[in-house]
Amino acid sequence: MTRPRRDQFRIALIAMPWHLFNRPSLQLGTLKAYIEKECPWVEVTVFHPYLEVAAAIGTSLYQKISLDVWASEALYGSILFPDQFDTNKKLFDQTFNTDKKSKSIDFRGLRRILERQLEDFIQNNDWSGFHLAGFSVCFSQLLSSLSATEKLKEVCPDLPIVFGGSTCVPHVSESLLRVFPQVDYVISGEGEKPLVNLCGHLSGRDRELIPQVLCRDKVSKVSLDIIVGSGQLKDLSSLPVPDYTGYFKEMAVCFAHEPFIPELPVEFSRGCWWGKCSFCNLNLEWRGYRSKKPEQMLQEVEILADRFNCLDFCFADNALPVLDAVVFFKETGKSQQDFRFFAEVRVNQCGENLAFMKNGGLAVVQVGIEALSDGLLKKLTKGATVIENIAVMRDALSLGIELEGNLIVEFPGSTEDEVDETLKNLDYVLPFRPLSTAAFFLGHGSPVACDPEKYGIRAIVHHWKNRAIFPAHVLSNLKLLIDDYHGDRVKQRARWSPVVKKVLAWRKFHQERQSSMLEKPMLSYRDGGSFLIIRQEIPGQSVLHHRLKGVSRKIYLFCMEISDIDAMEAHFGIDRMKLSAFLGDLVDKKLMFTDGKRFLALAVRKGK
Template sequence: MITERERRKIGSLKRIALVSTPWPLFSRPSIQLGALKAYLDKQFPDLEIDAHHFYLKVAETINYKLYQVVSERTWLAETVYAALLVPEQFERIERVFCREISGNPLFRKAGLKTLAAQVKKVSDAFIDGTDWGGFGLIGFSVCLCQLTSALYFIKRIKRRFPHLCIVIGGSMFAGESTRNLFQLVPEADFVVNGEGEVPLSSLVRYLRASGGHEEIPPITGVISQKTASNEIPTAFSQMETLSNLPPPDYDDYFNLLKTFSPQKTFFPTLPAEISRGCWWRKPKRTSKYSGCAFCNLNLQWSGYRSKGPLQVVSEIDKLTTKYKTLSVAFMDNLLPIKRSEDIFAGLSRLDKDLRLFAEIRATTPRHVLEAMQIAGVQEVQIGIEALSTRLLKKLNKGTTAIQNLEIMKHCEELGIVNVSNLILHFPGSDLMDVEETLRNLEFALPFRPLRFVHFWLGLGSPVWKDPHAFNIKTVSNHSSYAEILPSHISNSMSFMIQAYRGDLGLQKKIWQPVKKKIRAWKKSYAELHRTPLSTPILSFRDGRDFLIISQKRVGAEPSTHRLVGTSRAIYLFCRRHRSLKRILANFPEIAQDRIVPFLSMMVDKRLMFEENGRYLSLAVPLRWAGNSGFSSRDRANT
């Protein structure tokens, strides 16, 4: 029973804690904690909010390089706290750990037992050294790689303070994944389904007005032990607009960083957001699915909302000024296409040498990319995913191979580092997809190599919802959950990462040549860019009425080509992909039987790419390439 003293403490609710456990990227504050703290502080000015970016302390303790390696692999990250949660399964957990480290030399001295002991020491010191009884509520943000670490903290804290109100939220738990969640975390009192600001503020408001959390009425977007059922919650409670969302508060992260020795301090990257959700997920008449077939990244939101340009620019200015760092990573899954140019034009006028990262669609226009580059965007992740238009249709990307090659070329030209992926083993892909990919890879070789990633089945994705359409027979939780969690827990609910039975054996076999090709691509690209002042692999210099194209080759002198007069004009006209009809219309004085052979010759020489009667010139202008090293002020004046 709760004592009257404890009831008064909970009812008054003058202080709450927000916690982010390992393993997010240590070099960034948690935007989840920062956004929630700023919003709650605005709603309740008298409420004391402690945001614990505890993962940063773990990174400082075990070594930043080691932490980074662990944080980049989901199952590796989950094994560390799993070893503390379920010590009786240590041997099984260690097998997962060894499988994931793949002989990495960083782990020669730090096996699972050693690493878990280090993490336990710093975690227990934090748990035991914090007066959790002084808080009326503790909220845990749980995203990818944070499942077992959050469970460890929740169980340890609740054991010491059984009447403390524990709230769980984050992208790991939304929609289907909240079903039976209290079997996994019986220590939790509430789970926030979806975006956290409005539900959590409603919960805080009720707790401040009531005598305890047992008396809380139903709140939209909040699941309690009392209201939990086997029904999948569909109701979100989110802000209608992001216009009233204050800039995130990262004070606690930077205050923690200041306590480290000078050898362990660094300049963090500030997470920021322009939008929430994905406008590509809007239902479409022409498609059976909304959004990309493999994606489950936007389950915690309904619809798509974005901030206005002035709000974004003001927020970035305030954050970089306050925290005295110039690196910013936009966490959006998709930037607002209509507002992006104005946003980045505004950022370029701040007179700050920003270093920006963003995720964009392959259909992002060239003029928007230019505005991004001028503002300071140095790295992007593009939703490329495939170089086969046939496969892109299966992925429901709404793009084509020629569009992907075009934006890869633009990034190469503008000096923007493209860190995009190529998805392999997608269920239902076939030899024709592989053959098209191999053929088109030949034309991608002048550009920064893509990273190949293996398809994984995400809970709630279109593929998961309609498995038979993708040759999937059965779905279940990924087997690694059973290896790192007790069976009664691993079978109690659906987790974010799923496994499936289908054509996986075939997929692994047919995509091997693509893996080999990508490895060779990375090697040749690195060889041809081994010096800091290396020029693009495929570039041109314009002589006004003629054009010289240089095609660099490994182990040989560059191949050069000269285009004169109309040939030059056609090549420059196709710097954006153009249909044959458009080319003929633009050069009416040249007969089709002269233009088509020229285009075919350019394709044969890998100087142009053709797809379904559309043509794209692949060489980038030599005088533009390399300008990415300029400051934003220099770029604005070029």
């Protein structure tokens, strides 16, 4: 076997299933570009074995599994822990094989394909040429990465292995080192500087490992609470453009006969500028919020588009920077290139700002709606209100942006009043793109997990689905990102079941509509200059038309922005009682929404 030159340090960076197959790994692309820029003596080779799996089982099935965290982990759980085959199969069937109208997926046959691909991946590459193998461990990649490292150590026992990624927060990292001997190092938090440090340490250039690089013999000596942030970049201006060359080379081999055009991940910021949501544990790997300048972000997108002939991009940010994102999209709006973007934003990115973003190519947006109850939104510490949530839902529909969002149900301590408020407000969002319900899960390190008594949680325990994946003696020593709890879960499940049913009916209604939502919205208006005609669809009824004339038209258009009655009274000089009666009639007809103080018109302009 070929050994690497003594003056050259070689790293293998690996992204396992179930990374989305139609996107290169942002982590691998960023690390490769950064490491080779900062360390000319390091050569980085990237591997995307998830492409091989997608080609082997078919992209449709792969995509479906990759979006199901428990089904995806159960498959590799049965490979890593053969004695857990039956419990992993049962978990897979419970979470994945739920559609009685579709043919069930053969768990055993699928596992056999994955095991064969894993063996081929390990055997067909010469690992003796590397000084270090690194695995990016993010969503649904823990069990596949552990399975791969076990096989890799069998053929190359002296090759150091490092884990990193969003899964590897401090307490999880420490437990991985304690439980799995095939993992030698774990980088907890941001990866660029710690990986440079680890390469220097292993090559003899650096004597000491920085706190973010954990290893078995020092983890007990380090305060886990101060690890994150200790080795992160001060700002993101030093980051080069991600290098996705390796992904495209592998894609050309795996999909030679059925090529596709990937969606390229990019990164405007790290962290979350809000960072207060009580349920969230997505920012445990960062300290503070940092973002690139709009000029840097624009240049990066243009370079990637030209280099790889792609126009579809997805921002990996938890929340785009408010002002700089608008500047960026104003510039892409001037471009001759037909860019298309996915991004996650907060609800304050509505109205004119959202219009700028749409004009700049924003096609799909994920918005943290989370609740349609002001009481629950306060418990979630969202920093938003129901009327603001509805405004961004309406604006997205009006602009032709596909909005994705969730309603969190079964939140501990939520009340009957909050459920009733949600049920009532669901009637007002019926015209808009349906949300999905997401049952609350207890995320390790989230504010709820850090103060369980406040939410009526008596005990924090391992999630029952993790008990199906891992043997008991392994799980007892592990800390994982998703926990379970003892509290009021059974009561909450029953309490929120009417909301779940109503959202399912909402989704079914839109699926069954003959015309597309964007072509013919359920609630729309046309402006006649001195009057409005509002068209309204109501399930099970004939289409209704409403005509608003003169000042009635003006009031409705005034409420296209969230407005209170004091402002309307001052602006129009109308008797308050008459104004209240008119607004109340519009609210009763579901043409307008009110939170008791402020009002919002719900119809979107259809135009000619």
